[in-house]
Amino acid sequence: MSEALATGLVAFREAFEAILLSTIIIMLLKKMGEHAKVKIVHASALLSVALGVILGAGIYTVFKGFPEKELVEAGMSYLAALVIGTVIVWGVRHGPKIKGEIEAKLASGLSASAVAIITFIFVFREVLEIVLITAPFLVANPMSTTVGVGAGTLGALALGVAVYWLGMRINLRTFFMGTSILLAFVASGLVGYGTHELLEWFEEEGIELGILGAKVQLLNVGEESLLHPKNVIGGLLSVMVGYYHYMEIARIVLQGATLLLLLAYVIAAYRPTFKSS
Numbered sequence: 001m002s003e004a005l006a007t008g009l010v011a012f013r014e015a016f017e018a019i020l021l022s023t024i025i026i027m028l029l030k031k032m033g034e035h036a037k038v039k040i041v042h043a044s045a046l047l048s049v050a051l052g053v054i055l056g057a058g059i060y061t062v063f064k065g066f067p068e069k070e071l072v073e074a075g076m077s078y079l080a081a082l083v084i085g086t087v088i089v090w091g092v093r094h095g096p097k098i099k100g101e102i103e104a105k106l107a108s109g110l111s112a113s114a115v116a117i118i119t120f121i122f123v124f125r126e127v128l129e130i131v132l133i134t135a136p137f138l139v140a141n142p143m144s145t146t147v148g149v150g151a152g153t154l155g156a157l158a159l160g161v162a163v164y165w166l167g168m169r170i171n172l173r174t175f176f177m178g179t180s181i182l183l184a185f186v187a188s189g190l191v192g193y194g195t196h197e198l199l200e201w202f203e204e205e206g207i208e209l210g211i212l213g214a215k216v217q218l219l220n221v222g223e224e225s226l227l228h229p230k231n232v233i234g235g236l237l238s239v240m241v242g243y244y245h246y247m248e249i250a251r252i253v254l255q256g257a258t259l260l261l262l263l264a265y266v267i268a269a270y271r272p273t274f275k276s277s
Contacts, residue, residue, distance in 0.1 A: 006186055007134045007145045011152030013179045014087070014133075018045070018126035019160035025119055027164070037115050044119035052127030059135050060142065070201035076136040077194030081258065083132045084187035088262060091176040092269040136190065177270045184262035192247070192255030199248050212250040 022045050029037050066072045130149065137145040199213055221227045227234045247255075 006189075007137050007148030008152035008155070009179075009182060010084075010133045010186065011130050011149040012156045013152075013183065014126040014130045015153040015156035016159055016175075018048075018123045019156055020163070021122040021126075022119060023160055023164050025115070025122075029115070034115075037112055040112055040116045041119045044116045045123045048120050048124035048127050051124065052131055055128070056131045056135070056138065059131065060138050063135075063139050068201070070197040070204070073136055073139065074194040074198040074201065076139065077190045077197065080133045080136050081187040081190040081194070083129055084183050084190070085262065087129055087133075088180045088183055088187075088266065091180050092266065133186075136193070173270070177266065180266045181263065184259060184266060187262060188255050188259035191258045192244070192251045195251040195254050196244075196248065199250060209250070212248065214249050215246050216249065216252065217246045 022041055025041050026038050029035070029041070063072050063076065134145055134149055137148075199209065202209055203213065221234070225234070227237075244251075
């Protein structure tokens with residue numbers, strides 16, 4: 001259940017970006033009288049999603065049978081965290097002004113093939129990010145991850161329909177700011193989880209890490225406590241923010257540093273919004 005919530009958040013953010021970008025392109029094409037090219041946008045978007053599903057299935061098939069489980073999950077977690085970091089940076093730099101950037105691209109008049117390529121690149125980038133970010137969850141718990149991605153995508157689709165058909169306005173700056181803060185916690189949690197798996201592999205290989213591998217008891221909770229990572233609240237916090245009741249020193253340092261750096265970047269970028277709120 002907790003994996004579903006975390007992957008649902010990621011899927012919602014990225015899927016909504018893809019839907020928003022496609023919607024902006026469609027609205028601008030209609031405004032320019034290029035109604036015939038709208039079908040091209042739909043086809044390119046659907047092709048991007050199909051390729052993303054195939055890619056996700058391929059990643060799951062390849063890495064599920066990989067013998068070094070800890071190394072695979074560590075590597076995939078670090079990669080997912082890196083992707084989230086780039087997502088946050090892109091959102092800060094381009095998110096609030098994406099409509100203007102697309103308008104500039106279409107203003108000069110694009111051929112049908114150019115519209116198809118632009119749509120494919122925009123949408124596939126978001127789909128690829130969903131695949132890479134949710135890959136560690138998919139390998140660990142495929143059913144819960146699939147449910148989360150599906151629910152998040154449907155939620156994004158519903159919001160996209162509301163924006164397009166109901167004329168509902170979305171404050172893009174607030175949207176990207178809020179989701180970037182949430183993703184910062186998910187990214188740091190993935191770094192922490194990846195570090196934990198890597199340390200376990202070192203331990204299995206008989207490699208001594210000294211103080212870096214030493215565990216610190218953060219909370220004294222038993223298996224019956226709701227805060228235990230195997231139970232409801234603890235499990236949710238574990239996936240969403242990388243919480244665990246005891247951690248290795250290396251995990252605390254890397255996870256904490258990742259969270260602080262990402263939050264500092266987001267807060268600095270959106271400082272005027274925070275001051276006015």
